Amino acid sequence: MNLNEYRMAFAAVSLILILLATVPTLNLVLSFPSGSAQFSEFWVLGPNHVMADYPFNVQLNKPYQVFVGVRNRMDSTLHYLIYVKFRNQTQPLPDPLNSVPSSLPPLYEYHAYVKDEGTWETPLAFSILSASRTGTSASVSDISINDVVFSVNSSTIWDTERNGFRYEIFLELWLYNATLMSFQYHNRFVGFWLNMTSGSA
Secondary structure, rough: OOHHHHHHHHHHHHHHHHHHHHHHHHHHHOOOOOOOOOOOEEEEOOOOOOOOOOOOEEOEEEOOEEEEEEEEEOOEEEEEEEEEEEEOOOOOEEEOOEOOOOOOOOOOEEEEEEEEEOOOEEEEEEEEEEEEOOOOEEEEEEEEEEEEEEEEEEEEEOOOOOOOOOOEEEEEEEEEEOOOOOOEEEEEEEEEEEOOOOOOO
């Protein structure tokens, strides 16, 4: 090797050593993105365990069932709270733009501890116990969720566009914040519509 080749080899080795020495310092200053985003999956499936065949034309005192599930992709074990709510077509849903839950009171709740990359799923059984209809208005008085009866006293009017008296069961996902020691709305909600046209009397 001549002198120029020695110089080039020395410069290359020196550059490698300098880079290796600065990597720990760079890690303190730069924030490198992780391999995947953190989020929670939240779903409601129909009685056949697919995203179809949801109960729609409901009848009084007839049992129905769907499945509610959560998948944790948040990199740690989490405590989830799921609120089940019931509304007519004009009552408020959660506001996803501002991460605000619906102001409607919850009827039923689930608690689930889910490991990272773990899945939790459970049935939601419900039936409309009492409802009435007068002309172009209808009212649901009582609903059963997982064999617990709730008084809802919710009225609606005939939906001319969709030809029915429409109600919705929807679910909100909340997450326990250990720092605040309270649950916070996780900005996830799912739901399905019910038509009371044949279910009221």
